Amino acid sequence: MTPSFLFGEAFRHERRLFSADRLTALIVLILLAAIGYGIHNGKAWVEKQQQAVSAAQAEEKARLKESRDNLIAMEDGRYVASSSFRNPANPLWVGNRHAATYAVLPPTALALTAIGQSDLNPPYMAVSADSKETFLFNEEIENPANLLIGYFDLAFFYRISFAAAYHRAVLQCSFGRT
Numbered sequence: 001m002t003p004s005f006l007f008g009e010a011f012r013h014e015r016r017l018f019s020a021d022r023l024t025a026l027i028v029l030i031l032l033a034a035i036g037y038g039i040h041n042g043k044a045w046v047e048k049q050q051q052a053v054s055a056a057q058a059e060e061k062a063r064l065k066e067s068r069d070n071l072i073a074m075e076d077g078r079y080v081a082s083s084s085f086r087n088p089a090n091p092l093w094v095g096n097r098h099a100a101t102y103a104v105l106p107p108t109a110l111a112l113t114a115i116g117q118s119d120l121n122p123p124y125m126a127v128s129a130d131s132k133e134t135f136l137f138n139e140e141i142e143n144p145a146n147l148l149i150g151y152f153d154l155a156f157f158y159r160i161s162f163a164a165a166y167h168r169a170v171l172q173c174s175f176g177r178t
Contacts, residue, residue, distance in 0.1 A: 031161075038154040042112025045151065049107060049123040056102050056124050067098060095129030103127050114155035119147065 018024045071088040073079035081087035088094065102124045
């Protein structure tokens with residue numbers, strides 16, 4: 001007997017067992033629906049992050065252009081800053097936040113499977129000469145209940161299915177079935 005014949009026989013036998021048990025079909029459908037929802041949720045999250053990065057880069061470009069235009073106008077004598085904190089020639093003003101650039105972390109190929117990582121690795125971060133306290137105590141504008149519950153992503157789904165399979169293996173070993 002060839003290995004392919006044995007595999008075919010085993011596959012046919014398993015298929016007969018699965019078709020006899022309707023609960024298995026229901027579980028497979030629920031799992032497929034959960035995977036589809038996870039992929040849909042991941043795609044929407046990645047698109048939302050890409051839009052946020054594009055908006056931040058557009059804001060940075062407009063802010064730096066305005067600062068450059070004000071500095072050129074100040075050199076020509078056409079612009080007078082309303083205060084020293086709005087003076088584009090002031091290095092403190094420029095270095096703290098007003099000339100800050102964004103460090104962008106583009107989404108990877110598997111970003112839609114693990115959207116919970118975006119809580120730890122944001123898609124963009126303002127880089128400036130500010131103190132580290134402003135970086136550490138950056139405001140979180142997400143709803144705290146959403147952060148507590150988390151997002152349904154495929155990485156979470158894989159961990160749950162791995163835990164369930166491990167639990168089943170432990171139960172089989174504890175009842176003497178290996």
